[in-house]
Amino acid sequence: MLKHRRALAWLLALACIAGAAVALFDIETPLRPFLISLFLLVVPGAAVVGLLRDRDPLAALSVGAAASLVLNVLLAQAMLLFGAWSPRAGVATVAVLGGFMYVLRVLYRGKSMQTEQGARAR
Template sequence: MIKHRRALAWLLGLACVAGAVIALFDIETPLRPLLISLFLLVVPGAAVVGLLRDRDPLAALSVGAAASLVVNVLLAQAMLQFDAWSPRAGVATIAVLGGFMYVLRVLYRGKNMQTEQGARAK
Protein backbone atom coordinates (compact mmCIF):
# COMPACT_ATOMS: atom_id res chain seq x y z
CA MET A 1 0.00 0.00 0.00
CA ILE A 2 2.82 2.41 0.88
CA LYS A 3 4.61 1.68 -2.41
CA HIS A 4 1.43 2.46 -4.37
CA ARG A 5 0.97 5.72 -2.48
CA ARG A 6 4.59 6.71 -3.09
CA ALA A 7 4.32 5.84 -6.80
CA LEU A 8 1.12 7.89 -7.07
CA ALA A 9 2.80 10.84 -5.33
CA TRP A 10 5.74 10.68 -7.75
CA LEU A 11 3.42 10.44 -10.74
CA LEU A 12 1.40 13.41 -9.53
CA GLY A 13 4.59 15.37 -8.87
CA LEU A 14 5.94 14.66 -12.34
CA ALA A 15 2.62 15.66 -13.90
CA CYS A 16 2.73 18.95 -11.97
CA VAL A 17 6.30 19.64 -13.07
CA ALA A 18 5.30 18.86 -16.66
CA GLY A 19 2.39 21.31 -16.35
CA ALA A 20 4.68 24.05 -15.08
CA VAL A 21 7.22 23.45 -17.85
CA ILE A 22 4.49 23.43 -20.49
CA ALA A 23 3.09 26.73 -19.23
CA LEU A 24 6.43 28.49 -18.76
CA PHE A 25 7.84 27.49 -22.14
CA ASP A 26 4.50 27.77 -24.00
CA ILE A 27 4.60 24.23 -25.36
CA GLU A 28 1.57 23.19 -27.40
CA THR A 29 0.25 19.74 -26.53
CA PRO A 30 -3.20 18.19 -26.20
CA LEU A 31 -2.52 17.59 -22.49
CA ARG A 32 -1.74 21.26 -21.84
CA PRO A 33 -5.07 22.24 -20.17
CA LEU A 34 -5.09 19.14 -17.98
CA LEU A 35 -1.47 19.37 -16.81
CA ILE A 36 -1.52 23.11 -16.15
CA SER A 37 -4.82 22.85 -14.24
CA LEU A 38 -3.40 19.96 -12.25
CA PHE A 39 -0.34 22.03 -11.36
CA LEU A 40 -2.38 25.06 -10.33
CA LEU A 41 -4.73 23.02 -8.15
CA VAL A 42 -2.34 20.52 -6.60
CA VAL A 43 0.77 22.54 -5.74
CA PRO A 44 -0.73 25.06 -3.27
CA GLY A 45 -2.95 22.40 -1.70
CA ALA A 46 -0.10 19.93 -1.31
CA ALA A 47 2.07 22.61 0.26
CA VAL A 48 -0.61 23.47 2.83
CA VAL A 49 -1.31 19.80 3.56
CA GLY A 50 2.42 19.32 4.14
CA LEU A 51 2.33 22.05 6.77
CA LEU A 52 -0.66 20.38 8.46
CA ARG A 53 0.71 16.85 8.47
CA ASP A 54 0.14 16.22 12.20
CA ARG A 55 -3.58 17.01 11.95
CA ASP A 56 -6.54 14.86 11.04
CA PRO A 57 -5.98 13.68 7.42
CA LEU A 58 -9.49 14.57 6.24
CA ALA A 59 -9.29 18.02 7.82
CA ALA A 60 -5.84 18.61 6.31
CA LEU A 61 -7.08 17.60 2.84
CA SER A 62 -10.12 19.85 3.18
CA VAL A 63 -8.02 22.81 4.25
CA GLY A 64 -5.52 22.07 1.47
CA ALA A 65 -8.22 22.01 -1.21
CA ALA A 66 -9.75 25.22 0.11
CA ALA A 67 -6.35 26.91 0.33
CA SER A 68 -5.54 25.88 -3.23
CA LEU A 69 -8.73 27.46 -4.54
CA VAL A 70 -8.26 30.59 -2.41
CA VAL A 71 -4.66 31.11 -3.56
CA ASN A 72 -5.59 30.71 -7.22
CA VAL A 73 -8.62 32.99 -7.00
CA LEU A 74 -6.70 35.68 -5.12
CA LEU A 75 -3.87 35.52 -7.63
CA ALA A 76 -6.28 35.82 -10.55
CA GLN A 77 -8.10 38.70 -8.86
CA ALA A 78 -4.83 40.56 -8.22
CA MET A 79 -3.65 40.04 -11.78
CA LEU A 80 -6.96 41.34 -13.15
CA GLN A 81 -7.07 44.25 -10.71
CA PHE A 82 -3.61 45.47 -11.70
CA ASP A 83 -4.18 44.73 -15.39
CA ALA A 84 -1.22 42.35 -15.39
CA TRP A 85 -2.81 39.13 -16.66
CA SER A 86 -0.16 36.61 -17.62
CA PRO A 87 -0.54 32.83 -17.46
CA ARG A 88 3.23 32.41 -17.22
CA ALA A 89 3.44 34.81 -14.29
CA GLY A 90 0.56 32.99 -12.59
CA VAL A 91 2.29 29.62 -12.89
CA ALA A 92 5.59 31.12 -11.73
CA THR A 93 3.89 32.75 -8.73
CA ILE A 94 2.20 29.51 -7.71
CA ALA A 95 5.54 27.69 -8.05
CA VAL A 96 7.31 30.27 -5.87
CA LEU A 97 4.57 30.15 -3.22
CA GLY A 98 4.62 26.35 -3.22
CA GLY A 99 8.41 26.36 -2.90
CA PHE A 100 8.24 28.86 -0.05
CA MET A 101 5.73 26.70 1.82
CA TYR A 102 7.95 23.66 1.22
CA VAL A 103 10.91 25.50 2.76
CA LEU A 104 8.74 26.41 5.75
CA ARG A 105 7.78 22.77 6.13
CA VAL A 106 11.40 21.61 6.00
CA LEU A 107 12.43 24.22 8.57
CA TYR A 108 9.48 23.32 10.80
CA ARG A 109 10.17 19.57 10.54
CA GLY A 110 13.88 20.07 11.16
CA LYS A 111 13.14 22.03 14.33
CA ASN A 112 10.78 19.30 15.58
CA MET A 113 13.28 16.55 14.78
CA GLN A 114 15.99 18.31 16.83
CA THR A 115 13.70 18.69 19.85
CA GLU A 116 12.59 15.04 19.61
CA GLN A 117 16.19 13.85 19.47
CA GLY A 118 17.07 16.03 22.45
CA ALA A 119 14.13 14.65 24.41
CA ARG A 120 15.18 11.05 23.66
CA ALA A 121 18.74 11.69 24.85
CA LYS A 122 17.54 12.81 28.29
Protein backbone atom coordinates in the same frame (compact mmCIF):
# COMPACT_ATOMS: atom_id res chain seq x y z
CA MET B 1 0.23 -0.37 -0.23
CA LEU B 2 2.99 2.07 0.69
CA LYS B 3 4.76 1.46 -2.62
CA HIS B 4 1.58 2.26 -4.54
CA ARG B 5 1.06 5.45 -2.57
CA ARG B 6 4.67 6.52 -3.12
CA ALA B 7 4.45 5.74 -6.86
CA LEU B 8 1.23 7.75 -7.12
CA ALA B 9 2.85 10.68 -5.32
CA TRP B 10 5.82 10.62 -7.72
CA LEU B 11 3.50 10.38 -10.73
CA LEU B 12 1.49 13.36 -9.47
CA ALA B 13 4.67 15.35 -8.83
CA LEU B 14 5.98 14.63 -12.33
CA ALA B 15 2.63 15.62 -13.86
CA CYS B 16 2.73 18.90 -11.90
CA ILE B 17 6.29 19.60 -13.04
CA ALA B 18 5.22 18.87 -16.61
CA GLY B 19 2.27 21.26 -16.20
CA ALA B 20 4.55 24.04 -15.02
CA ALA B 21 6.98 23.42 -17.88
CA VAL B 22 4.17 23.39 -20.44
CA ALA B 23 2.86 26.72 -19.15
CA LEU B 24 6.20 28.47 -18.72
CA PHE B 25 7.68 27.38 -22.05
CA ASP B 26 4.37 27.66 -23.99
CA ILE B 27 4.46 24.07 -25.23
CA GLU B 28 1.48 23.04 -27.34
CA THR B 29 0.14 19.62 -26.41
CA PRO B 30 -3.33 18.09 -26.14
CA LEU B 31 -2.67 17.53 -22.44
CA ARG B 32 -1.94 21.22 -21.81
CA PRO B 33 -5.26 22.13 -20.10
CA PHE B 34 -5.15 19.04 -17.89
CA LEU B 35 -1.50 19.41 -16.85
CA ILE B 36 -1.71 23.13 -16.10
CA SER B 37 -4.98 22.73 -14.16
CA LEU B 38 -3.46 19.86 -12.21
CA PHE B 39 -0.43 22.00 -11.34
CA LEU B 40 -2.51 24.99 -10.26
CA LEU B 41 -4.79 22.88 -8.07
CA VAL B 42 -2.34 20.42 -6.56
CA VAL B 43 0.80 22.45 -5.77
CA PRO B 44 -0.69 25.01 -3.35
CA GLY B 45 -2.93 22.40 -1.74
CA ALA B 46 -0.09 19.92 -1.26
CA ALA B 47 2.09 22.65 0.22
CA VAL B 48 -0.58 23.62 2.74
CA VAL B 49 -1.31 19.99 3.63
CA GLY B 50 2.41 19.50 4.26
CA LEU B 51 2.31 22.31 6.80
CA LEU B 52 -0.63 20.72 8.65
CA ARG B 53 1.32 18.11 10.53
CA ASP B 54 -0.45 15.53 12.72
CA ARG B 55 -3.93 16.53 11.65
CA ASP B 56 -6.92 14.48 10.58
CA PRO B 57 -6.25 13.48 6.93
CA LEU B 58 -9.72 14.44 5.73
CA ALA B 59 -9.54 17.84 7.44
CA ALA B 60 -6.06 18.46 6.05
CA LEU B 61 -7.23 17.52 2.55
CA SER B 62 -10.23 19.83 2.83
CA VAL B 63 -8.11 22.74 4.06
CA GLY B 64 -5.55 22.07 1.30
CA ALA B 65 -8.21 22.08 -1.42
CA ALA B 66 -9.76 25.28 -0.07
CA ALA B 67 -6.35 26.96 0.24
CA SER B 68 -5.50 26.00 -3.31
CA LEU B 69 -8.68 27.53 -4.68
CA VAL B 70 -8.32 30.66 -2.53
CA LEU B 71 -4.71 31.20 -3.60
CA ASN B 72 -5.54 30.83 -7.29
CA VAL B 73 -8.57 33.12 -7.10
CA LEU B 74 -6.71 35.81 -5.14
CA LEU B 75 -3.79 35.66 -7.56
CA ALA B 76 -6.09 35.99 -10.57
CA GLN B 77 -7.98 38.87 -8.93
CA ALA B 78 -4.75 40.70 -8.12
CA MET B 79 -3.42 40.28 -11.66
CA LEU B 80 -6.69 41.56 -13.12
CA LEU B 81 -6.86 44.45 -10.65
CA PHE B 82 -3.37 45.65 -11.55
CA GLY B 83 -3.80 45.00 -15.27
CA ALA B 84 -0.96 42.50 -15.25
CA TRP B 85 -2.73 39.37 -16.49
CA SER B 86 -0.18 36.76 -17.50
CA PRO B 87 -0.73 33.01 -17.31
CA ARG B 88 3.04 32.46 -17.19
CA ALA B 89 3.41 34.86 -14.27
CA GLY B 90 0.53 33.14 -12.49
CA VAL B 91 2.13 29.73 -12.85
CA ALA B 92 5.51 31.10 -11.77
CA THR B 93 3.93 32.78 -8.73
CA VAL B 94 2.16 29.59 -7.69
CA ALA B 95 5.43 27.67 -8.11
CA VAL B 96 7.35 30.18 -5.98
CA LEU B 97 4.69 30.20 -3.24
CA GLY B 98 4.54 26.39 -3.26
CA GLY B 99 8.32 26.22 -3.01
CA PHE B 100 8.31 28.73 -0.16
CA MET B 101 5.74 26.68 1.75
CA TYR B 102 7.81 23.54 1.10
CA VAL B 103 10.89 25.23 2.59
CA LEU B 104 8.79 26.25 5.62
CA ARG B 105 7.68 22.64 6.02
CA VAL B 106 11.25 21.35 5.86
CA LEU B 107 12.41 23.93 8.40
CA TYR B 108 9.43 23.25 10.67
CA ARG B 109 9.85 19.48 10.60
CA GLY B 110 13.61 19.75 11.00
CA LYS B 111 13.18 21.92 14.08
CA SER B 112 10.62 19.56 15.63
CA MET B 113 12.84 16.54 14.90
CA GLN B 114 15.81 18.24 16.63
CA THR B 115 13.58 18.97 19.61
CA GLU B 116 12.44 15.33 19.75
CA GLN B 117 16.05 14.10 19.55
CA GLY B 118 17.07 16.51 22.30
CA ALA B 119 14.25 15.25 24.49
CA ARG B 120 15.29 11.62 23.93
CA ALA B 121 18.89 12.37 24.86
CA ARG B 122 17.87 13.69 28.28
